[in-house]
Amino acid sequence: MTATLSTQSRLKIYKSSPELYDAMMALSTAAAKDVDPKLGELIKIRASQINRCAFCLDMHTRDARKIGVSEQKLDVVAAWSEAGDLFDETERAALALTEAITVLGPHGVPDDVYEDAAAAFSDRELGQVIALAVTINAWNRINAAVHTAPPRR
Known part of the structure; x- marks a missing residue:
């Protein structure tokens, strides 16, 4: 039996379960606390690329641009490990950890990977980076399950 994939929208999960949306937003806010917003967006973008979540990619690349993440970084974040010194040590550690969490x-x-991240961040920051990666993976999986598409602009 071959699985078929449709891009047709499914359940409007955030309307049918608003408490789920509220809980996810609370988790997202808690996870992002004390993390540089630019780094947070790079984490969200990289996990969303791996998970093929078009909705989250659309949202977080727009958000990244608004806060000043360079176009060059956005262009090559999928290949960050091949980008030389374009990404600094903390970005590289966070992106490697994000990939390891996303593809366990x-x-x-x-x-x-963990040791490199632990060396780059304080304990609090490391916990926040882990939480950001976990949270965006949850958002990606919810949106993939219900086929949330990016809005047309």
Whole structure:
């Protein structure tokens, strides 16, 4: 049996379950607290690329532009590890950790990825970066399940 994929919208989950939306927004706000907004958007964009969430990619690339993330970074964030020194040490550590959380291997997040992130961030910041990656993955999966499409502009 072959799975078929439709781009047709499904359940309007945030209308049928507004408490879900409220809880996710509260989690998003808590996760973003004390994280540089530009770094937060890069985390959200990278996870959304991996998860193929067009709605979140549209939203977070627009948000990133509004707060001054460079077009060059947005152009190459999917290949950040090949971009030389375009991304600084903290961005690289956060993006590697985001990828490891988003695509969990059989043993979870590799020690070297975690250790690099732990060296780049304080304990509080590391917790926030982990929470941001987890939260955007939850948003991506909700939107993928119900086929939330980006708005036409």
